[in-house]
Amino acid sequence: MSVIAFAKNWEGKFKKSTYELVSYAKELAFRLNTQTLVLSIGEVEESELEKLVQYGADKIISVDDSRLNILSSRIYAEVISQVVNKEDASYVILSDNNSGKAISPRLSVKLKAGLAAGVLDVPKSLDPFVIKKQVFTGKAFAYVQIDSEKKILTLSKNSFGIVENPTSLNLVKFTPELSDDLFKIKVKSVESSDNKIILADADIVVSAGRGMKSADNWQPVEDLASVMGAATACSRPVSDDGWRGHEEHVGQTGKVIAPNLYFAIGISGAIQHVAGVSRSKCIVAINTDPEAPIFSVADYGVVGDAMIVLPELTEIIRNGE
Amino acid sequence: MKILVCISNVPDTTTKVKFTDNNKQVDDAGVQWIINPWDELALTRAIELKEDGNNSIDEVCVINVGLSKCDATLRKALAIGADKAIRIDADPIDAYYVAAQIADYLKNNPFDIVLSGIESSDYNGSSVGGMLSEFMDCPAISSMTKLEIENGNVTIHRAIPGGKQILELTTPFVGIVQKGITNEPRIPAMRGIMMARKKPLEVLSAVEMESLSHIVEFELPVAKASCKMIDAEHLEELVNLLKSEAKVL
Numbered sequence: 001m002s003v004i005a006f007a008k009n010w011e012g013k014f015k016k017s018t019y020e021l022v023s024y025a026k027e028l029a030f031r032l033n034t035q036t037l038v039l040s041i042g043e044v045e046e047s048e049l050e051k052l053v054q055y056g057a058d059k060i061i062s063v064d065d066s067r068l069n070i071l072s073s074r075i076y077a078e079v080i081s082q083v084v085n086k087e088d089a090s091y092v093i094l095s096d097n098n099s100g101k102a103i104s105p106r107l108s109v110k111l112k113a114g115l116a117a118g119v120l121d122v123p124k125s126l127d128p129f130v131i132k133k134q135v136f137t138g139k140a141f142a143y144v145q146i147d148s149e150k151k152i153l154t155l156s157k158n159s160f161g162i163v164e165n166p167t168s169l170n171l172v173k174f175t176p177e178l179s180d181d182l183f184k185i186k187v188k189s190v191e192s193s194d195n196k197i198i199l200a201d202a203d204i205v206v207s208a209g210r211g212m213k214s215a216d217n218w219q220p221v222e223d224l225a226s227v228m229g230a231a232t233a234c235s236r237p238v239s240d241d242g243w244r245g246h247e248e249h250v251g252q253t254g255k256v257i258a259p260n261l262y263f264a265i266g267i268s269g270a271i272q273h274v275a276g277v278s279r280s281k282c283i284v285a286i287n288t289d290p291e292a293p294i295f296s297v298a299d300y301g302v303v304g305d306a307m308i309v310l311p312e313l314t315e316i317i318r319n320g321e
Numbered sequence: 322m323k324i325l326v327c328i329s330n331v332p333d334t335t336t337k338v339k340f341t342d343n344n345k346q347v348d349d350a351g352v353q354w355i356i357n358p359w360d361e362l363a364l365t366r367a368i369e370l371k372e373d374g375n376n377s378i379d380e381v382c383v384i385n386v387g388l389s390k391c392d393a394t395l396r397k398a399l400a401i402g403a404d405k406a407i408r409i410d411a412d413p414i415d416a417y418y419v420a421a422q423i424a425d426y427l428k429n430n431p432f433d434i435v436l437s438g439i440e441s442s443d444y445n446g447s448s449v450g451g452m453l454s455e456f457m458d459c460p461a462i463s464s465m466t467k468l469e470i471e472n473g474n475v476t477i478h479r480a481i482p483g484g485k486q487i488l489e490l491t492t493p494f495v496g497i498v499q500k501g502i503t504n505e506p507r508i509p510a511m512r513g514i515m516m517a518r519k520k521p522l523e524v525l526s527a528v529e530m531e532s533l534s535h536i537v538e539f540e541l542p543v544a545k546a547s548c549k550m551i552d553a554e555h556l557e558e559l560v561n562l563l564k565s566e567a568k569v570l
């Protein structure tokens with residue numbers, strides 16, 4: 001019956017999204033009157049695992065196998081399903097990020113468990129199990145009923161929040177049975193881009209569009225981002241034209257993000273762009289055109305030339321620190 | 322080698338989503354249907370590989386689980402350059418149902434590489450590709466941003482947060498395609514459209530299969546309160562509002 005949250009680590013550390021995930025799992029377990037189990041895969045130090053207790057982990061199951069430090073969706077799904085079966089768990093919750101998206105479908109087939117991807121809230125009802133998720137890339141929501149006995153959810157970022165709910169530490173180790181056959185994919189190399197803030201994790205995102213006129217005009221965007229510790233993003237034509245890398249493209253066909261604060265600078269606000277950022281808590285639009293559609297989805301707006309507004313704004317924020 | 326590309330038939334990205342029947346159905350009126358954007362990129366890359374002179378790919382086939390309204394989309398895929406289209410005639414209830422149907426087809430019709438998009442732009446499941454790989458019991462490459470084949474050797478790039486992995490693997494595998502796999506989706510040319518008429522579009526009946534979930538109801542987001550405009554001469558006001566009112570700075 002219990003709820004298992006899969007706590008993914010990044011080089012041995014958890015992120016804020018992991019704490020949100022555990023908080024959510026705790027709330028679900030509370031409603032179901034059952035236990036919150038948290039599963040960690042790969043080598044993580046005990047002091048890091050212990051942090052999860054703060055958000056309500058009744059039991060932490062650690063699979064600290066060094067072969068599992070690099071994520072493989074196939075192997076992780078296998079490990080999680082072994083734990084689910086051992087614990088006789090009914091609910092598995094993962095974050096709706098790269099790893100959660102890769103693991104959950106495989107797990108769904110393994111466990112014959114219905115999957116609701118990108119859930120936004122606690123269940124609307126428990127029996128039948130109905131839950132709200134995003135569809136049409138944020139243009140609408142759907143209530144999905146999961147009919148199978150076991151259920152898998154991936155949780156959208158910033159949809160529940162972090163809630164403290166301290167329990168006491170109950171840490172156990174688990175050794176899965178894994179055939180060598182599973183370790184077939186060879187990772188030849190890993191390239192990381194310069195250690196900028198990762199877009200998907202960022203609380204503040206500074207995003208700019210074709211209104212910047214040329215790739216050479218990005219310094220004010222970078223400066224504003226850097227003074228706030230924000231990630232940078234862009235509209236699709238900007239990445240299509242190679243002004244910025246593809247990893248910065250947000251929108252319906254790019255990344256879907258939900259930061260606390262989103263700056264849309266020189267971005268007209270096309271429906272495909274807005275779809276990918278509409279779950280931001282607060283949107284600020286800066287645009288020369290007072291009629292630009294972006295103002296109809298923004299919370300705050302400034303009509304003005306980005307090349308003038310951005311340096312001033314950056315200065316004000318810098319001086320206010 | 323043979324490549325199978327999974328094609329999801331979705332409303333054009335400019336569609337203003339509306340519902341009928343007490344928010345239980347998507348309102349199809351006036352909706353333009355397109356190949357799901359990532360599937361279009363996957364198909365384009367598959368065709369590029371077939372054409373690249375390496376002769377590593379003999380056939381590019383597309384598959385869809387859907388009703389006859391999807392035929393126009395499959396014809397477009399043929400016009401872009403696929404050799405053959407398959408439609409499994411069913412109204413897909415959830416991703417599990419779709420993946421199970423395609424997996425059943427693959428049992429008797431093996432492919433070396435199966436490509437899917439990272440998500441369908443309507444139901445945003447991000448599921449079918451991963452589920453297929455589990456049914457096939459083979460590796461899946463999520464967020465695949467590059468696919469090269471040379472003398473039968475497959476090299477793949479996978480986007481990971483803050484960078485990329487470069488992988489080598491053997492077939493069969495499922496590639497879950499992300500932007501970057503190719504530059505531009507291909508647009509059908511007149512010649513392609515003519516040729517597409519002669520290419521096979523096979524309709525198969527669905528196998529008995531269960532679904533694990535279904536949509537009960539839709540909802541539209543509530544409209545935002547109107548935007549507060551701030552004078553460009555008084556940007557300190559914006560900063561104050563972000564700090565004290567929105568509490569996001």
Ligand SMILES: Cc1cc2nc3c(=O)[nH]c(=O)nc-3n(C[C@H](O)[C@H](O)[C@H](O)COP(=O)(O)OP(=O)(O)OC[C@H]3O[C@@H](n4cnc5c(N)ncnc54)[C@H](O)[C@@H]3O)c2cc1C
Pocket residue numbers: 208209210211212234235236237238249250251252253254265266267268269270271272273276286287288289292304305306307334358
């Ligand atoms: C299938 C499909 C999928 C798509 N997916 C996406 C997606 O995922 N993401 C996405 O972003 N787009 C997407 N698009 C493209 C989308 O339709 C728009 O074309 C795009 O978002 C426009 O980008 P933009 O706002 O940067 O440029 P524009 O629409 O050209 O807008 C530029 C804006 O800058 C303003 N401006 C000009 N000069 C200045 C200045 N000096 N200072 C301040 N403002 C200035 C202008 O008033 C204008 O509002 C998609 C399109 C299709 C067909």
Ligand SMILES: Nc1ncnc2c1ncn2[C@@H]1O[C@H](COP(=O)(O)O)[C@@H](O)[C@H]1O
Pocket residue numbers: 326327328329330357359360384385386387413416419436437438439440441442444445446447448449450
């Ligand atoms: N009905 C379908 N028929 C064929 N392929 C599909 C179908 N639905 C989804 N897919 C494939 O699975 C990918 C992910 O879709 P989804 O899991 O629905 O987000 C899509 O990009 C398609 O490649």
